[in-house]
Each structure stands twice: as C-alpha cells, then as structure tokens.
Amino acid sequence: MENEYAGRPAAPRTPARRADTMLSLSARAGRLAARQLHTATAGRRAAGADEQPPPTPTEPIRRERAPPPEDPFQRAARIFSDDMRFLWEGKKSRTFFPSHCDVCIIGGGIMGSAIAFWLKLRAGPGVQVVVVERDSTYRTASTPLSVGGLRQQFSLPENIQMSMFSAQFLRNADRFLTVEGDEPPAIQFHPHGYLMCASPEKAELLEQNYRTQMENGAKMELMTPARLKERFPWINTDGVALACHGQENEGWFDPHALLSAFRRKAIQLGAEFVEGEAAGFESRYVPNMQSMGKQSVAGGNYVLDRAVIRLKNGDVKTVKAAIFVASAGANTAQVARLAGIGEGEGLLATPVPVEPRKRYVYFYHSPDGPGLDCPLLIDPSGAYFRREGHGGHYIGGKSPTGTADDPEPSADNLDVDYDYFQSHVWHHLAHRVHSFENLKVKSAWAGYYDYNTLDQNAIIGPHPHHHNLFMATGFSGHGIQQAPAVGRAITEHILDGEYRTIDLTRMGFERVLANQPLYEQNIV
Ligand SMILES: Cc1cc2nc3c(=O)[nH]c(=O)nc-3n(C[C@H](O)[C@H](O)[C@H](O)COP(=O)(O)OP(=O)(O)OC[C@H]3O[C@@H](n4cnc5c(N)ncnc54)[C@H](O)[C@@H]3O)c2cc1C
Known part of the structure; x- marks a missing residue:
C-alpha cells in the first residue's frame, strides 16, 4: 500500500x-x-x-x-x-x-x-x-483488554471498508509506525481469518452479508457443513447450516502493541x-x-x-x-x-x-485443541475462541444475550465472574470442538465495550x-x-x-x- x-x-x-x-x-x-x-x-x-x-443588552458580552x-x-x-x-x-x-x-x-x-x-x-x-x-x-x-480481532465479516459497507483498510495498514505498520532509531512495532498480526458459523435460522443473513462483503472487495469463502468439515476436521458441524471464512485480511493482533x-x-x-x-x-x-x-x-x-x-x-x-x-x-x-x-x-x-458493558475474556488450556490452522471461530450461540500463542492455549468468551437467563452484568467494576464461563460459555465451545471438553481455565479478565444502545x-x-x-x-x-x-x-x-x-x-x-x-x- x-x-x-x-x-x-x-x-x-x-x-x-x-x-x-x-x-x-x-x-x-x-x-x-x-x-x-x-x-x-x-x-x-x-x-x-x-x-x-442569552446576554441581555445590559450584560457585558463575554x-x-x-x-x-x-x-x-x-x-x-x-x-x-x-x-x-x-x-x-x-x-x-x-x-x-x-x-x-x-x-x-x-x-x-x-x-x-x-x-x-x-x-x-x-x-x-x-x-x-x-x-x-x-x-x-x-x-x-x-x-488493552480487547481480543484484538480484525474481520471484514460485517453487514455494513462502511464497517467492511474500514476493516479492509486497517488490514492493509497493519501489514504496513512497520512503515507507518516505526519510530526512528527504534525497533519496528511488534503488532503480531496473525492472518488466520474469522470463521462465522450460522444456525439454519441465520444462514440467509450470513449469505446476504457474504454478498455485501464480496461486493466490497473482501475475500470470503462460503462453506457448507461438508466443506467446513473437510477444511477444519476438528470442528463438529452439528447445528451449523452455513459458515463463512475470511481468506485474507482477517485474524488478530496485539492490541496493546x-x-x-x-x-x-x-x-x-x-x-x-x-x-x-x-x-x-x-x-x-x-x-x-x-x-x-x-x-x-x-x-x-x-x-x-x-x-x-x-x-x-x-x-x-x-x-x-x-x-x-x-x-x-x-x-x-x-x-x-x-x-x-x-x-x-x-x-x-x-x-x-453509549454506555460501558462488561465483557469477560477467559484464557484456557486444551492440549489437544486445534493447532496452527485455526481461525477465530464464532459459534451460532455467539461464543467465540481463538488461539493465543502456541501450545494449546486459547482465549474465548461470549457476550450476554440480555435475556432473563443471560443478563448483562453490572458495569460498576471489572471483576470477573468465573462461573459465567461454566454456565454460559464452556458447553458451546466443547460442543463445537470436542477436545475442549477437558479444557482448563487458567485466568480471565474483563473489559468494557463502548456499547451503542441505539x-x-x-x-x-x-x-x-x-x-x-x-x-x-x-x-x-x-x-x-x-x-x-x-x-x-x-x-x-x-x-x-x-x-x-x-x-x-x-x-x-x-x-x-x-x-x-x-x-x-x-x-x-
Ligand atoms: C473484552 C473485549 C474484547 C474486544 N475485542 C475486540 C476485537 O476483537 N476487535 C475489535 O476491533 N475491538 C474489540 N473490542 C473493542 C475495542 O476494545 C474498543 O472498541 C476500542 O478499544 C475503543 O477504543 P477507544 O480508544 O475508543 O477506547 P479506550 O481504549 O477505552 O480509550 C479511551 C480512553 O479515554 C480515557 N478517558 C475516559 N474519560 C476521560 C476523560 N474524562 N478525560 C481524559 N481521558 C478520558 C480513558 O482513560 C481511556 O484510556 C473489545 C473490547 C472488549 C472490552
């Protein structure tokens, strides 16, 4: 660029x-x-x-x-x-x-x-x-508390185009952001793509978004369950009607860097x-x-x-x-x-x-989990995970649905609810990737979404x-x-x-x- x-x-x-x-x-x-x-x-x-x-005629105008x-x-x-x-x-x-x-x-x-x-x-x-x-x-x-994901899988052209530009920018980060006399910044962009999985009810929307993304120049592959299994053998395709995988310019990086x-x-x-x-x-x-x-x-x-x-x-x-x-x-x-x-x-x-909404990110270990060829996966339930380095480490989480059994947590502080992983996240991840059945949560943190309620x-x-x-x-x-x-x-x-x-x-x-x-x- x-x-x-x-x-x-x-x-x-x-x-x-x-x-x-x-x-x-x-x-x-x-x-x-x-x-x-x-x-x-x-x-x-x-x-x-x-x-x-309004100033009155007798008031001096400031x-x-x-x-x-x-x-x-x-x-x-x-x-x-x-x-x-x-x-x-x-x-x-x-x-x-x-x-x-x-x-x-x-x-x-x-x-x-x-x-x-x-x-x-x-x-x-x-x-x-x-x-x-x-x-x-x-x-x-x-x-610094974010997951650092970068995707073009949005529904609005503006969001798709902004993220496409950001991917180009990150690929050229050395040229833009190196401070003379210093090492180039270690942004660590991992271009492994996003994998969005849709339920039968959401398949049509996924396909519609896919078309918008392609029209805007993004490179995506729409996948049937059979193709998904062929491409990523570690996935359980049960409950997935259609998936979309970013071919380039998607992945994650170090947000703090x-x-x-x-x-x-x-x-x-x-x-x-x-x-x-x-x-x-x-x-x-x-x-x-x-x-x-x-x-x-x-x-x-x-x-x-x-x-x-x-x-x-x-x-x-x-x-x-x-x-x-x-x-x-x-x-x-x-x-x-x-x-x-x-x-x-x-x-x-x-x-x-715009208001703060608390979101948890869990860091876990699963020695038999997916290896290098693992995109940032978004399950139809909304649960997500991605690799964090090598050696079977991952981070993942899920936004609450805001319903009675999955309410928004209080945003008064950034305390982590570890039980939330057990009650609302883990079973979705373990269903999608069977080797996650034995995962161990090592640590977690919480951060605020700048959430636009409109x-x-x-x-x-x-x-x-x-x-x-x-x-x-x-x-x-x-x-x-x-x-x-x-x-x-x-x-x-x-x-x-x-x-x-x-x-x-x-x-x-x-x-x-x-x-x-x-x-x-x-x-x-
Ligand atoms: C758990 C989690 C995961 C996320 N994952 C992703 C992801 O994968 N991909 C992605 O693109 N985004 C992700 N995000 C969203 C992303 O982190 C935010 O949208 C982004 O960081 C917003 O940047 P910002 O500079 O607006 O806000 P901030 O990083 O919050 O910066 C705002 C700054 O304003 C300062 N400030 C506030 N009030 C005042 C004041 N009165 N005077 C002076 N300074 C003030 C604060 O101290 C703060 O440093 C995630 C967020 C969270 C919480």
Missing part, C-alpha cells in the same frame, strides 16, 4: 500561518457540520438551545481572544527547559502544560492515539495536537500527550455567528473554547482549542455531557447513546450543535480494528472538511438525533 501522506513536505509554520490554520479549521468544521445537519434535519424543526442564557501564537523558537526553548527541569527534579515537579492547540483530543486510547497520529502525519507542525488521557497506564481502558505504536509515533511526530481528566468545557461567545441548527443568541452564538482538565495532583488547567475530539471510549457520553450534550434542549437534548455501531464525526466537537465512539466491540481507518477519516474531516476515502457520513450523530438506527448485524 502506498503511503500517500508520508514524505509530503509540510509548509514552514509561521505565527501568521498558525492563526490562519486555526481559523480555517473551525470555519471548515462548522461549514461541513452545518451542511450535514441541513441534510439530516431537513423538514424537522431545528430547535437548538445554548448552555448559557469575549475572549485567542492567546497570541507562541513563537516556535520560544516554544522549543520552553519545552526543552521544562524537560531539563523534569529530568533534574524528578517526575512530580513537571510543570509544562500546553495552554492552547489546534486540536484537543480527549481520551488517548486507540482512537485518540490514531487520530493524533494521522493529524500529525498529514499536517506536520502545521497543526498542534494535544491528547488528554486520564490514565497513562490504560488500566481500565478497553483497548498497536496502541503503544500509535501513541509513540504520534509523539514523535509532535503530538503532546498530557495526563489529566477532562472535567468541563468553557464556551466563548461569537457575535454575528449564525449557523444552521443553532439557536441564535442576540445575533451570535457560543462555541466550545477550552477544555477544563483536572490533573492528578489536583491542579486544574485549561486548554484552548479550535477543535475538540471526544474519543473517551465507554466514557464518551460523560465527556459529551460536560459540553451539555444530553443536558439541554433541542439538539442538546439527546445524549450520546444500533451497536460507531458514532463518528462532528456534533450537529457543537460543530467543533467531533466524536469517535460507540464501537460496540469492533473498535480496535477500525482505529486506523477512523483516525484517517476524522483527520480528513478536520483538515479537508469532508471524508476523502471512506464516506462515513451515515455514521454521524444525525442518525441519533433522528432516532434512525443504522444496525450492524454482525456484533460478537
């Missing part, structure tokens, strides 16, 4: 050019979001309300000017002296905190890091990027990661600003201006930015609430329909009211594999004002406002 962005020389960054960039960035985002909104809300009453009361752009040499000197102080005095005394930037990304998991990477790869020093991450150890973030690689490369390209929690937003009143869907306040409007960040030591700082991105995984609805989304009226009345699909793009707040959330169990494509897409929207490669318009927040789900049928 050609890296169409690498090697493109970035224009030198001067203070004047930087100011231009900030202005044109916010103007473009606003223009585009307004255009999308016009399409999505045509015929509906656009009744947006702002989070602050205006803020952007701080003057920092001289590049002064900035370099400031960072250098701060680094020296950091090295000299120890970690706790680090004082540097960026006061302003072009794009402030809230949440530095795989999404935030991928977006930072693409922005810096394409725009170089022309766009200043700050990533705010509340926990640099990523202890409870979804990314991909996160580290994106983050390290983004930092090398100039993105700044700061540890702190987004705790609020400040708005700025812009006189004479009218835009579609935003209720005018005395002839102007409020726009998000600064993110309020609470640091670990209790200090509170603000970062001024032209554009904000909420990529806080399962916590994105909370971050959006800080901007009034789900708290106000009109366009602000609808919350981001349609189990991603929400990507600017918010129709806050035109300078972009979202990348709601991936409902397939976010890792889409991060390379989502990072590129958000970057296109911010820098070019439109999607240039994969058109993700249908995945915007407009469908949430219109209550028109865009269902992804293949959720594991």
Whole structure:
C-alpha cells in the first residue's frame, strides 16, 4: 500500500500561518457540520438551545481572544527547559502544560492515539495536537483488554471498508509506525481469518452479508457443513447450516502493541500527550455567528473554547482549542455531557447513546485443541475462541444475550465472574470442538465495550450543535480494528472538511438525533 501522506513536505509554520490554520479549521468544521445537519434535519424543526442564557443588552458580552501564537523558537526553548527541569527534579515537579492547540483530543486510547497520529502525519507542525488521557497506564481502558480481532465479516459497507483498510495498514505498520532509531512495532498480526458459523435460522443473513462483503472487495469463502468439515476436521458441524471464512485480511493482533505504536509515533511526530481528566468545557461567545441548527443568541452564538482538565495532583488547567475530539471510549457520553450534550434542549437534548458493558475474556488450556490452522471461530450461540500463542492455549468468551437467563452484568467494576464461563460459555465451545471438553481455565479478565444502545455501531464525526466537537465512539466491540481507518477519516474531516476515502457520513450523530438506527448485524 502506498503511503500517500508520508514524505509530503509540510509548509514552514509561521505565527501568521498558525492563526490562519486555526481559523480555517473551525470555519471548515462548522461549514461541513452545518451542511450535514441541513441534510439530516431537513423538514424537522431545528430547535437548538445554548448552555448559557442569552446576554441581555445590559450584560457585558463575554469575549475572549485567542492567546497570541507562541513563537516556535520560544516554544522549543520552553519545552526543552521544562524537560531539563523534569529530568533534574524528578517526575512530580513537571510543570509544562500546553495552554492552547489546534486540536484537543480527549481520551488517548486507540482512537485518540490514531487520530493524533494521522493529524500529525498529514499536517506536520502545521497543526498542534494535544491528547488528554486520564490514565497513562490504560488500566481500565478497553483497548488493552480487547481480543484484538480484525474481520471484514460485517453487514455494513462502511464497517467492511474500514476493516479492509486497517488490514492493509497493519501489514504496513512497520512503515507507518516505526519510530526512528527504534525497533519496528511488534503488532503480531496473525492472518488466520474469522470463521462465522450460522444456525439454519441465520444462514440467509450470513449469505446476504457474504454478498455485501464480496461486493466490497473482501475475500470470503462460503462453506457448507461438508466443506467446513473437510477444511477444519476438528470442528463438529452439528447445528451449523452455513459458515463463512475470511481468506485474507482477517485474524488478530496485539492490541496493546498497536496502541503503544500509535501513541509513540504520534509523539514523535509532535503530538503532546498530557495526563489529566477532562472535567468541563468553557464556551466563548461569537457575535454575528449564525449557523444552521443553532439557536441564535442576540445575533451570535457560543462555541466550545477550552477544555477544563483536572490533573492528578489536583491542579486544574485549561486548554484552548479550535477543535475538540471526544474519543473517551465507554466514557464518551460523560465527556459529551460536560459540553451539555444530553443536558439541554433541542439538539442538546439527546445524549450520546453509549454506555460501558462488561465483557469477560477467559484464557484456557486444551492440549489437544486445534493447532496452527485455526481461525477465530464464532459459534451460532455467539461464543467465540481463538488461539493465543502456541501450545494449546486459547482465549474465548461470549457476550450476554440480555435475556432473563443471560443478563448483562453490572458495569460498576471489572471483576470477573468465573462461573459465567461454566454456565454460559464452556458447553458451546466443547460442543463445537470436542477436545475442549477437558479444557482448563487458567485466568480471565474483563473489559468494557463502548456499547451503542441505539444500533451497536460507531458514532463518528462532528456534533450537529457543537460543530467543533467531533466524536469517535460507540464501537460496540469492533473498535480496535477500525482505529486506523477512523483516525484517517476524522483527520480528513478536520483538515479537508469532508471524508476523502471512506464516506462515513451515515455514521454521524444525525442518525441519533433522528432516532434512525443504522444496525450492524454482525456484533460478537
Ligand atoms: C473484552 C473485549 C474484547 C474486544 N475485542 C475486540 C476485537 O476483537 N476487535 C475489535 O476491533 N475491538 C474489540 N473490542 C473493542 C475495542 O476494545 C474498543 O472498541 C476500542 O478499544 C475503543 O477504543 P477507544 O480508544 O475508543 O477506547 P479506550 O481504549 O477505552 O480509550 C479511551 C480512553 O479515554 C480515557 N478517558 C475516559 N474519560 C476521560 C476523560 N474524562 N478525560 C481524559 N481521558 C478520558 C480513558 O482513560 C481511556 O484510556 C473489545 C473490547 C472488549 C472490552
């Protein structure tokens, strides 16, 4: 795959050019979001309300000017002296905190890091990027706790295309993500495919999805039970009417390695990661600003201006930015609430329909289980497994159905229910692969799906009211594999004002406002 962005020389960054960039960035985002909104809300009453009361003629209008752009040499000197102080005095005394930037990304998991990477790869020093991450150890973030699966077996063309791009990206990860002077990142992509098995009731849907996948360029093989048995002799085909196996570009990789690689490369390209929690937003009143869907306040409007960040030591700082991105995984609805989304009226009345849903992953040993030629198998029951290294080790699990006998577990903590494996997972796996009858669970962990309760699909793009707040959330169990494509897409929207490669318009927040789900049928 050609890296169409690498090697493109970035224009030198001067203070004047930087100011231009900030202005044109916010103007473009606003223009585009307004255009999308016009399409999505045509015929509906656009009744947006702002989070602050309209100023009366006697009230002074609160205006803020952007701080003057920092001289590049002064900035370099400031960072250098701060680094020296950091090295000299120890970690706790680090004082540097960026006061302003072009794009402030809230949440530095795989999404935030991928977006930072693409922005810096394409725009170089022309766009200043700050990533705010509340926990640099990523202890409870979804990314390192995922299974790292990559498939094209989706029902929606957008999801298929995003995952196809991600497979290409992973195959070229060395070229994209190696930090000069370091070893290439060890992403460890295992291209053994996914094997989706369908019951007689779901066979037609599987075949329909297969056709969509093939039309979009994926390489799949549809298998009858006889062909399945011939191809994978260790499978019990009982209860399987049809199966679909990815021939290329499907498999699994190390999610933590991909996160580290994106983050390290983004930092090398100039993105700044700061540890702190987004705790609020400040708005700025812009006189004479009218835009579609935003209720005018005395002839102007409020726009998000600064993110309020609470640091670990209790200090509170603000970062001024032209554009904000909420990529806080399962916590994105909370971050959006800080901007009034789900708290106000009109366009602000609808919350981001994303919540944490706890999922268990069990690590088990079965010495006689399938060997190297073993895809990530998804049983008609929803139970799944894949190899984890060699020597008869596997990981597997199952999402609860949400019914009375298989309810959603509480998402209050990440404690593991080991009994769930015994009661709801094991018998499905042992039925499909007889050698799993004697498996031994060695350990387990739990992580949060960023679950979109509307349609189990991603929400990507600017918010129709806050035109300078972009979202990348709601991936409902397939976010890792889409991060390379989502990072590129958000970057296109911010820098070019439109999607240039994969058109993700249908995945915007407009469908949430219109209550028109865009269902992804293949959720594991
Ligand atoms: C068990 C399990 C298995 C999975 N398997 C797969 C799979 O096989 N394939 C696949 O593609 N996907 C899979 N997923 C889904 C995938 O892990 C997620 O969709 C993806 O990691 C989401 O990335 P993210 O960056 O949006 O979220 P996260 O990785 O959760 O990152 C969000 C970050 O935001 C930070 N944050 C939150 N609030 C704030 C705040 N207020 N201020 C600052 N920072 C904040 C958090 O600390 C976190 O680091 C799985 C998920 C789970 C739980």
